[in-house]
Amino acid sequence: MDLELNIKSTIKKAIQELYGLEEEIQLQPTRKDFEGTYTFVIFPLVKQLKKSPADIGTAIGDYLISNSPDIKKYNIVQGFLNLVPDDSVWFGIFNALLQNPDHGKLTAKNESVMVEYSSPNTNKPLHLGHLRNNFLGYSVANILEASGYEVIKSCLINDRGIHICKSMLAYQKFGNGETPESSGLKGDHLAGKYYVAFDRAYKTEVDVLVQQGIPEDEAKKTAPIMKEAQEMLLKWESGDDEVIALWKKMNAWVFAGFNETYKTIGVSFDKTYYESNTYLLGKDIVEEGLSSGVFYQKDDKSVWIDLTHEGLDQKLVLRGDGTSVYITQDLGTTDLKFKDFSNNRSIWVVGNEQDYHFQVLFAIMKRLGRSYADGCYHLSYGMVDLPSGKMKSREGTVVDADELVAEMIATAEQTTRERGKIDDFEEEEAQKLFKMLALGALKYFLLKVEPKKRMLFNPAESIDFQGNTGPFIQYTHARIKSILRKAESQGAQLKSEFALHELAQVEIDLIYLVNEYHNILEKAGNDYAPSVVANYCYDLAKTFNSFYAELSVMNEEDTAKKELRLSLIRLVADTLKKGMGLLGIEVPERM
């Protein structure tokens, strides 16, 4: 039953009968300072009817009282008609929620969506920026799945190219046969070490050349180590045995490292694409575009598209020598994804530095008449900056993902042990909890902010465990579970059907919020916005904690009230668990 829709239609009828007007009715939640749940704004009618807001409000309010059993009373403040639903309405909603274990699950949409995220380069380990990407992608996938879509999580690994050759070359030159085992480094960190080593050697060579009087631009192009890297790339492309063997060896190390990180942070994929397999795709699409006249060729044989009508520029899609550029392979990969899964939609979780690239990509797909073009969406997110500015892998000024997670776990352990509430935990159980809390704090920190906003991370201030945080919500869940355990130990059975009696305001607030879950899910799905879910969970947890301070469950003497509260808090716990699950955050039974 949808209370809001019912009230809207009754107000619509009231205005028809009282004034003969056809109005689309909008309701908003009543502000906390006033009594009521929904508010109808009268102002728009004032002008048309030439009556005072009070007169109109009273007329509509009285109409609702006598024509709708849902409304108990109303009040008018300025031009706002605040409506107070009858307690029976809340019981109706509450009973319905209790009797539907799937509450909040949206109906199947019979559409499928691909969410591509993570998409790392295999020349360095993951950093904080990648974490934002991973958590966003994983959460959006969860949200869409809960919203009734079939979801395929995919990852496109950038495992080839000049930057990969840089790590390989530096390893070849300076590595002395080092391995993850011999160095004790995770494979991705080992590769990253040589990526940094390349850059250092390269800079030294450039400096030397500049001192010899060669202009910097030219020095950068002619530095021997850079030349060597380029030669290595050519060898890779021609399938040189030695280069390929090195590439396979180092990539295997990196993949092992990535998989460990993915496992720790709890993300996964249904399909992995490798650029080494897809980088040649797209040339046939260039042919197609040329013959259909969407693309054109210049004298030097290079192929272009003119997107000035779309407010963009002219864009190269194939080099004069017939080799691919970035967009060429993305054209091919995009076609491949839709061919593989026949999705209705495809989402790319990629940082905002590629906004322009995706505008171009989607515009080209539209010009080429791809039926899926309108279903393409770039979920763009802002960079995670440090107080010192941008993170740069080459210069080593990054917050490493593995290190950060390890630090968070250590902080979680310290914070938890200080409180002494889990002294009876087995060690394994305790470690599991520390990890859960650490990742809860980290994921919530990165997901509560709107994706497109850039955000600041200050390593000097650790991520909070109090206030508007993941652990606050996890704690709330544990608190509820503690009461439920107590009830269970006393043999209480949770009822799922309640007869009308008096409700406290904070109980109504909780019923209202739990019932809002499906609206929140829908909004989050439509906007690809985990932050909406995060803020909702916080609101629900906060409201529960007020309830907790104000009312007692197990010490309530009125049996009917006690039983209702038990069922209510179970519903709250389930909803928190579900909501946090959408963010990829687990909630503990105890903490």
Place this chain on the structure above:
RNA sequence: GGUUCCGUAGCUCAGUUGGAUAGAGCAACAGAUUUCUAAUCUGUGGGUCAUAGGUUCGAAUCCUAUCGGGAUCACCA
């Protein structure tokens, strides 16, 4: 310079299909625990919603301009 995103409390952020006195957390201060977990709750102080115009009964929200910051504008990916 062109395009684009952002600018809300000391700090980090909510709030934008236009509605009431702009909300949280952190930090500061004052309280609450013989009572279901104080990682909690209650309260106090803190605002030119970047600035200036415009539209509207009504603007943080929409429009225009300006200022400040980010991103991008490669035959790199």
